[in-house]
Amino acid sequence: MDDVSFTVPRGEVAALLGPNGSGKSTVMRILTGYFSPTAGRISVGGVDVAARPVAARRQVGYLPEQVMLYPELTVRRYLTFVAGVKGLARGTTRAAVGDVVERCALGDVADRPTGTLSKGYRQRVGLAQALLGDPEVLVLDEPTVGLDPVQTLEMRSLVRGLAGRTVLFSTHVLSEASAVCSRVIILARGHLLAEDSAAGLASRMAGTGRISVRVDGPAEAVGTTLGQLAGVTRLERPVPDGQPGVAWDVIAADTDVVRRTIAAAIVARGWTLLELHTAVPTLEDLFVRVLDAARGPGS
Amino acid sequence: MRSFVALLRKELRSYFGSPLVYLVAAAFLAYSGYYFHTDLSYFVTFGFGVNIMENFWQLLFMDLRLVFIFAIPLLTMRLLAEERRLGTLELLLTYPLRDGAVVAAKLLACLVVIAMLLGATLVYPAWVYHLEPFPIEPLVACYLGMFLLASACASYGLFVSSLTDSQALAGFMTAMPLMLLWLLSWNEAASAGATLPLVRGISLFNHFQPFAVGIIDLRDVYYFLFAIGAFVWGTLRVLEARQWRGRR
Numbered sequence: 001m002d003d004v005s006f007t008v009p010r011g012e013v014a015a016l017l018g019p020n021g022s023g024k025s026t027v028m029r030i031l032t033g034y035f036s037p038t039a040g041r042i043s044v045g046g047v048d049v050a051a052r053p054v055a056a057r058r059q060v061g062y063l064p065e066q067v068m069l070y071p072e073l074t075v076r077r078y079l080t081f082v083a084g085v086k087g088l089a090r091g092t093t094r095a096a097v098g099d100v101v102e103r104c105a106l107g108d109v110a111d112r113p114t115g116t117l118s119k120g121y122r123q124r125v126g127l128a129q130a131l132l133g134d135p136e137v138l139v140l141d142e143p144t145v146g147l148d149p150v151q152t153l154e155m156r157s158l159v160r161g162l163a164g165r166t167v168l169f170s171t172h173v174l175s176e177a178s179a180v181c182s183r184v185i186i187l188a189r190g191h192l193l194a195e196d197s198a199a200g201l202a203s204r205m206a207g208t209g210r211i212s213v214r215v216d217g218p219a220e221a222v223g224t225t226l227g228q229l230a231g232v233t234r235l236e237r238p239v240p241d242g243q244p245g246v247a248w249d250v251i252a253a254d255t256d257v258v259r260r261t262i263a264a265a266i267v268a269r270g271w272t273l274l275e276l277h278t279a280v281p282t283l284e285d286l287f288v289r290v291l292d293a294a295r296g297p298g299s
Numbered sequence: 300m301r302s303f304v305a306l307l308r309k310e311l312r313s314y315f316g317s318p319l320v321y322l323v324a325a326a327f328l329a330y331s332g333y334y335f336h337t338d339l340s341y342f343v344t345f346g347f348g349v350n351i352m353e354n355f356w357q358l359l360f361m362d363l364r365l366v367f368i369f370a371i372p373l374l375t376m377r378l379l380a381e382e383r384r385l386g387t388l389e390l391l392l393t394y395p396l397r398d399g400a401v402v403a404a405k406l407l408a409c410l411v412v413i414a415m416l417l418g419a420t421l422v423y424p425a426w427v428y429h430l431e432p433f434p435i436e437p438l439v440a441c442y443l444g445m446f447l448l449a450s451a452c453a454s455y456g457l458f459v460s461s462l463t464d465s466q467a468l469a470g471f472m473t474a475m476p477l478m479l480l481w482l483l484s485w486n487e488a489a490s491a492g493a494t495l496p497l498v499r500g501i502s503l504f505n506h507f508q509p510f511a512v513g514i515i516d517l518r519d520v521y522y523f524l525f526a527i528g529a530f531v532w533g534t535l536r537v538l539e540a541r542q543w544r545g546r547r
Contacts, residue, residue, distance in 0.1 A: 032393040034541065058395040068386030070309075072316060084305025085394045129390070 001026055001037075004192040006185045008168055010136075013159070015177035016170040018187035024170035025065055027187070028141050031168070032062040045136045045166075058086070061130030065141040067122045071115025075106055075125055078114055079132060086133040100128040104158065120151035127158060138162060140169035144176060156180055177201075186290060193290050209255030210279040212238065213262055214245045217271030222246045225265055231258040245274045302396040303404055310408030319373065320412060327370045327416050334362035335423045352437045357511045360441045363420070364507065367449050368477045374412055375456025376470035378405045379534070383464035398538045402531055406457050413449045417442065437513025444510020447523035451503060452477055454530035461537040480504060
């Protein structure tokens with residue numbers, strides 16, 4: 001990590017966004033006190049992590065990237081153990097464990113050994129143990145990675161249900177960040193690329209739209225026509241897939257307007273429009289965008 | 300404190316929830332019973348009427364020492380190596396407690412098991428006393444010395460267990476040096492004269508010798524406490540090195 005500074009205001013849900021190997025997990029391990037930084041300062045809930053590690057850790061609930069549990073303990077027994085280690089008073093443990101079991105919908109498996117659970121349930125047990133002790137800050141490392149689509153949606157709604165707490169969660173899926181978060185922190189290769197609100201991210205993404213077009217018509221003429229349309233930034237040739245027709249990817253600032261223009265132009269020439277769709281921008285598109293912006297105009 | 304108790308309970312539960320500790324206890328008691336029987340036969344046949352401390356209890360405790368050399372690596376190999384292999388160590392070290400509490404709970408749980416094994420052997424002196432009363436005080440020194448020696452070996456085992464995620468390797472690397480030290484301690488006459496005092500000074504087993512004949516020398520007590528402290532310190536440094544070691 002090098003020169004990474006960011007703040008997550010109290011009560012906000014922030015995403016730590018970056019490709020694999022960008023340092024997301026390292027940031028989180030430093031925040032949770034598992035790693036200690038060689039330089040710099042970290043404070044969680046106003047408590048300095050290096051100066052008062054135990055007090056700082058009390059404020060944080062952590063869901064590691066791979067949730068590792070003691071396979072022989074049942075879910076309830078495991079959570080009771082965690083409650084004890086987190087220093088919950090004996091009288092309140094049972095109620096606290098019951099509460100997180102319910103909140104994470106673990107009632108069906110509460111008395112099963114954690115070694116027999118599926119990935120989705122293990123992830124929920126991981127979230128449940130993070131919630132024990134009612135920490136003010138939650139640090140969730142890729143909470144949806146490896147889950148099936150249904151589990152992913154469930155996990156996201158669990159995360160959204162944490163409203164009121166400060167949440168930092170990491171992901172390499174752009175749509176997830178925008179679906180759940182109010183704030184986005186973008187990392188690449190250990191550097192901070194950008195820190196922005198979700199709305200700001202959306203505006204950064206504007207102009208990276210990609211429209212895939214497939215036309216039954218003369219290859220040369222189609223390309224020339226598309227390239228000359230108003231609002232088109234540039235054209236890209238997709239990898240040939242053997243399908244009939246001429247395919248082009250149109251990069252445009254305002255995809256909503258441009259796709260209408262494209263459709264009208266093709267129909268006006270008397271060609272047949274076989275396919276037209278707008279692709280969802282990917283993290284790669286965002287990175288290209290952010291990196292371009294960082295290099296400055298004219299590059 | 301509550302955290303520490305929770306950790307200790309979990310450690311004890313994982314000891315007594317697995318068959319290993321029962322197998323180790325069965326083997327320990329079988330061997331120590333065998334030694335008790337043969338040493339007592341020897342004493343009755345050849346040494347009856349002379350000092351029971353030197354001619355019986357000393358022999359028995361020297362033999363028990365060997366049984367512990369085999370038992371302790373089996374009890375300590377799991378302690379941190381398993382947490383490393385499962386990956387549970389990461390989460391454990393992010394809970395609001397100091398690394399020291401984790402290490403202390405693990406060592407203490409192991410010492411509880413060792414104390415139980417040692418406690419079970421109390422039936423031998425009780426039985427002998429029932430047949431023929433003898434002075435008890437020197438025997439207290441034997442038990443104290445045995446417990447200190449076993450604790451020092453256990454803290455060494457804990458240290459080794461922190462170095463690897465393989466239980467087998469941890470067990471092997473605990474047993475081998477202990478075996479070597481044991482061999483050296485009764486073969487030391489063969490070692491060179493000049494180095495002998497040095498070897499004696501650091502050898503785990505030579506510091507046990509006075510206890511076995513009923514003498515509590517504070518220097519030996521300090522030696523064992525120092526050894527335990529040194530290995531606990533080493534274990535903590537290994538845990539701290541997690542940043543450049545990665546997850547394992």
